[in-house]
Amino acid sequence: MLKLAAALGVAAVLGLGALLARELWGGPSRSSAAPAVAADAATLARGAYLARLGNCAGCHTARGGVPLAGGRAIVTPFGTVYSSNLTPDAETGLGAWSAEDFWGALHHGRGRDGRLLLPAFPFTAFTQLTRADSDALYAHLMSQPPVRYTPPPHALRFPYGTQLAQAAWRLLYFTPAQPEVSSAPRTDPVQRGSYLVNGLGHCAACHAPRSALGGPSDSLIGGHMPGEGWWAPPLALAPGPQAAEEWVQLLRTGQSARGSTSGPMAEVVLHSTQHWQVEDLRAAAAYLQTLPPVAPPAASPAAAAPASVLSQGQRLYTTHCADCHGAQGQGAAGAYPPLAGNPTVLQPTAINLMLVVRHGGFAPATQAHPQPYGMPPLDLSDADMAALLSFVRQSWGHQASAVSELEVWRWSSRQ
Structure with missing residues (x-):
């Protein structure tokens, strides 16, 4: 029995090693004779729209940096990742990449040299892109002005940045979409x-x-x-x-x-x-609308905050909030959003509401609403913040949970 157990253990180790080796070095072959991607006006326009759909510039542009040149810090539980340069610079960007290389990154999560990309780059989603969309996006990126810029090196704790760790992660969580899936028509x-x-x-x-x-x-x-x-x-x-x-x-x-x-x-x-x-x-x-609704966690009805806390919260609301959001949380159409019935107010956790109060609320300036009103931040103690949030979450028919001073302290310590 001991020999059998040992043999099975060795077989398991060898099998795992083979799977890891396949992930590390078994990437798909790439044709050097792949046809060039068309760069006509229609393809470039389509690629530009796809870049908007995928919000490429959102992650691949550093604060105050050149669009698509990379360098934005993406904080993860395992350390900080810096986005790559997507401009067609030959040394620091995509200039030396072919359309086949680009497809390999999106569909297989592998770089031009075959290395496994970090999953902070969402290849687990982009693997579903059609090859036609990948090629159009590639054509758009290659039409942008090249920018010579090398983003900072990733700052990941060991061993998360190693290729072995990426291979193990992929065994657990990633399978490239099958060609018939990624090329299926989406007319419905x-x-x-x-x-x-x-x-x-x-x-x-x-x-x-x-x-x-x-x-x-x-x-x-x-x-x-x-x-x-x-x-x-x-x-x-x-x-x-x-x-x-x-x-x-x-x-x-x-x-x-x-x-x-x-x-x-x-x-x-x-x-x-x-x-x-x-x-x-x-x-x-x-x-x-086809997704199943998320049932709220099974729990007893939220306990009302103490009367003294709600009274304190009401005073703070009257002083800081009522002029814009209304005495009954009704807001002002086109200017200040209502708080009565507001989904952010009624979320299972009040952390988003706290962040808006503490750091200010600023809606984006869009083509359809170019001059939104912003909300300045409020510098409140943890006790005052808890009272204000509790009042808003338990007024005007709301039955959301109260917020404790300890919760506010914990949330603030994450920032």
Whole structure:
């Protein structure tokens, strides 16, 4: 029995080693004779639109940097990753890459030299892109002005940045899409919406929970965004045209009848979704309406905050908030979003509401709403912040949970 167990153990180790070796060195062969990608006006226009859909500049542009030249710091639980240079510079960007190399990065998660790319680059979503879309996106990027810039080296804790760690991660979490999947037509609105949400839009990067090792999920049920502090809400939409159109309005303008976008989502609206064709936004909404609604956690009704806390919160609200948001949280149409019935106010966690109060609320300036009103930050103690949040979450018919001073302290310590 001992010999059998030892033999099985050796076989398991050898099998795992073979799988890791396949991931490390078994990438798909690339043809050096692949036809050149057309760079006609129609292809370039299509590629530019795809870059907007995928929000390429959002991650591949450093704060104050040249668009698409990379260098933006992306904080993860495993260290900091810096985005790469997507301009056609031959030494520091994509200038030496072929369309086949680019397809390998998007579809297989491998660099031009065959190395395994870090999953901070969402190849787990981009693997669903069609080859035609990959080629059009490549043509667009290669038409941009080259910028010679080398982003800083990644600052990941050992062993997360090693190729062996990437191979092990891929064994657990990544399988490239099959050709018949990534090339399937998307003429039906729901199919098109799924392609946009799960592929180009890579919405799961923020709106799906991740495992302790950063493994992605295809369930858009929301969760805390690693390294950001924000909580991304579930993306399932209620049925009916009203819910769909409200969502379309929010992503086109940054505002809707019930609230506005802030934080990371405001950036997405600014750089990406305001530029989507309305038909694509409606297709994405149609797909999101097919997702099962996320049931609230089983719990007893939220306990009311102590009367003294609600009284303190009401005084703070009257002093700092009522002039814009109204005595009953009704807001002012076209200017200040309502707080009564606002989804951010009623989320399971109040962390987003706290971040908006503490750091200010700034909706994006969009083509459809070029001059949004902003909200200045409030410098409140943890006790005052907890009281204000509790009052807003338990007024005007709201039954959300109260917020404790300890919760505010914990959330603030993450920033």
